[in-house]
Amino acid sequence: MSLLVVRVLAKAFGGVQAVKDVSFHLEAGEMLALIGPNGAGKSTCFNMLNGQLAADKGSVLFDGRELIGQRPRDIWRLGVGRTFQITATFASMTVRENVQMALLSHHGELFSFWRRASHRHGAEADRLLDRVGMLHQADRACGVLAYGDLKRLELAVALANGPRLLLMDEPTAGMAPKERVALMELVAGIAKEEQVSVLFTEHDMDVVFAHSDRLMVLNRGEIIATGSADDIRSNDLVKEVYLGGGTTFDTGREMKSHA
Numbered sequence: 001m002s003l004l005v006v007r008v009l010a011k012a013f014g015g016v017q018a019v020k021d022v023s024f025h026l027e028a029g030e031m032l033a034l035i036g037p038n039g040a041g042k043s044t045c046f047n048m049l050n051g052q053l054a055a056d057k058g059s060v061l062f063d064g065r066e067l068i069g070q071r072p073r074d075i076w077r078l079g080v081g082r083t084f085q086i087t088a089t090f091a092s093m094t095v096r097e098n099v100q101m102a103l104l105s106h107h108g109e110l111f112s113f114w115r116r117a118s119h120r121h122g123a124e125a126d127r128l129l130d131r132v133g134m135l136h137q138a139d140r141a142c143g144v145l146a147y148g149d150l151k152r153l154e155l156a157v158a159l160a161n162g163p164r165l166l167l168m169d170e171p172t173a174g175m176a177p178k179e180r181v182a183l184m185e186l187v188a189g190i191a192k193e194e195q196v197s198v199l200f201t202e203h204d205m206d207v208v209f210a211h212s213d214r215l216m217v218l219n220r221g222e223i224i225a226t227g228s229a230d231d232i233r234s235n236d237l238v239k240e241v242y243l244g245g246g247t248t249f250d251t252g253r254e255m256k257s258h259a
């Protein structure tokens with residue numbers, strides 16, 4: 001059985017049907033990209049999957065358990081992690097301390113005072129930092145990190161929870177092209193080696209085509225296409241939605257308009 005099975009998920013805001021009967025599945029270790037123009041419903045989908053937003057209807061089975069109706073914290077505890085468009089780390093703490101905080105939280109030890117916290121889970125924090133290529137910066141304050149390094153740290157923080165599914169909302173937003181490739185190679189490696197499934201949204205089509213096993217295209221709340229990069233590239237409806245038809249997906253293109 002698939003790790004994640006989403007069935008007829010829907011959400012309206014007033015008269016706007018933001019997500020309309022969305023159904024899909026995600027396998028262990030799979031990188032699935034959810035793409036679509038601005039306002040297509042991607043964030044709304046994500047917010048329902050992790051419990052931040054109540055669905056109007058539908059079902060989200062994660063490893064056989066229903067997530068709809070559960071609180072975000074409980075969904076997170078079940079192993080659904082999330083990284084944000086805006087990086088969420090503590091600027092005054094060191095890189096290592098940020099990961100230690102996440103590990104404390106994972107182990108249900110957040111009642112500890114920080115003085116104790118800084119002495120806990122150091123080895124595990126370093127292992128995670130090594131995994132994301134940040135061990136050499138472990139003692140630096142988070143506030144002075146370059147943006148790309150913050151994103152790596154954010155990934156380590158998400159991994160501290162031992163997720164089996166990672167929801168990544170535009171993980172490479174604001175990064176230089178080279179950094180984008182490096183971050184997504186890292187994520188793809190982790191997905192395969194540790195069998196973590198990744199559902200991500202992304203506007204950079206180079207990133208999407210290079211690093212997803214499968215893609216889903218959302219338009220006006222509905223999935224209009226699912227398939228491999230080649231399937232999606234050659235899909236006339238997708239081209240129409242993104243490009244107004246007629247053209248091809250160019251290298252470096254960011255798909256943002258035509259909602």
Ligand SMILES: Nc1ncnc2c1ncn2[C@@H]1O[C@H](COP(=O)(O)OP(=O)(O)OP(=O)(O)O)[C@@H](O)[C@H]1O
Pocket residue numbers: 013016017018036037038039040041042043044045
């Ligand atoms: N809290 C809200 N209240 C009212 N309308 C909303 C709300 N959140 C989203 N919408 C509307 O729902 C639709 C889908 O929005 P959503 O943010 O999910 O799209 P998106 O694909 O994530 O867009 P983007 O790529 O710009 O982030 C849009 O029409 C949006 O205006």
